Amino acid sequence: MTARISKWPGKELHADDLYQAKVTQVRFRPDAKYAWSAGEAMSRFLEELQQGRLVARTCRRCKRVLFPPRMFCEECFRPTDGWTYIRDTGTIETFSVSYLDRDARRIAQPILVGVVSLDGASPMMGMMHYFAEMTPDQIRIGMRVKAVWRPPAERRGSVLDIAYFRPLREGEA
């Protein structure tokens, strides 16, 4: 058909057609608000964050230390067995140097962001977070890092209670 069809439907518009209202249009701005109950595993996780600690759940059957913590093991499909603290040090598994903010707006100072797998959890298990006290040239996969916690008074029970992860210094465990 592509060989036989000569007319392909669709009328292209340019940005100005919309922004300067050159075409007929209708506008709407949603105003929806949400409050999520954090649930069993995440409530404890957030409370522990506020205390400056990272907590995981263990599964006796597959022997994994599950982080982020969860009340059921998706592998064994059974309840997890208990809480355990893990460390706030870890390894950068991957990262990006972002010149885009949440809304795809350009930013001059790049955000260093990536996945850090945490010591004490099972291999490759970690969380997304920011990195700092390093330059875009210095950051690399495999880099050892440590959490920088916000002062206790500023913690709110959020992943943001960790400000970022910084390079692990020599002599630090």
Next chain:
Amino acid sequence: MIGAGMTLFRRRLQETGKELCYEAARMALDSAGLTLADVDAVVSGSAPDAFDGVHMKGEYLLDGAGGYRKPYVRVFTGGGTGVFSTIAGWWHVASGLADVVLVVNEEKMSSCQPHAQSVFAHIWDPILDRPLQPNLVWIFAMEMNRYMTVHGVKKEDIALVAVKNKRNAVDHPCAQLADPKITVEDVLKSEVMAWPVQRLDISPPSDGASAVVLASDEVIRKRRIKDRAWISGVGWCIDSTMWTDRDLYFPQYVARAAKMAYKMAKIGDPRREIDFAEPYDPFDYKELHHLEGLLLAKKGEAPKLTREGVTQRDGDLPACPSGGLMGVGNPIAATMGQKIGELFWQLTGQAGKRQIPHEVRTGVSNGWGDLMQYGSVVVMRA
């Protein structure tokens, strides 16, 4: 499969989603020589409701998709919808429930202001991810970086995919981003968005719609329909949403979906038995990632195949002869047009200037999406 159609893909189109659905569906029916009265059931495919700003998007698009007063269902598997909706259409026919099924996919990303990226913010886990204000490009940059680092892949080799697909797209009449002159240099010098992703590594938001018509053996025989290709294998699989617990260097879920489809199609050695591929390529590295996930290349080998010209349209394993998402555009679910549609057009010898110069009898395509976790695979034969 007995017909296919698609609209132009553009950053902004004037038509509503419903009107785009109608155009694509009409083309597909015309190309199959059928009318809506011949259609037993309709499948609609579209990605997150937030782009259009209308929840119950299936119902919103219904009339344009030709689905009213018929068995009708909207399917959604994130970015994998572009290939998955055909699987849903297939099971209607394969189960014997329907003889003719129309599959219509739509995406209109331009309605969301100022950029569709803002509503991607709502796909994240509200507790673990959202406070960090992530941009969707971040996680793909992280996946790309992991893939590059594990295998020692150079950005130059990844850029070759962007160059190939944007050049292939020159021959696609619906293409948004074709560029006959683009070079690796252009890609490497383009704006860094979220390193390692640069502007020319990424496909843009688009508006568009596409449609295909599926029919039973009996209908094809009775009506003596000559332009047809056969769906011989389907597979789909999803990995954990806890993406920070997975090694992103290899799409295990795509491999599982591919194995499911190959088993059904009785394909034992995909690299030898598959003649061409339409891997999902919203980013250039994804074509490489998916060629490996589809078991058409060993882990880390896809960049070498690309460098050696194997995946060019006249190569031994053409990949994205349509121009892909990188060249034709990325209206998420509507990419069915250059994925499934391209398999149909290539296998029925109707791809025009895009026709692979040697004979091709078996093709595979995959869709991919959600939080780097979903794979849908379709194998088709001439």
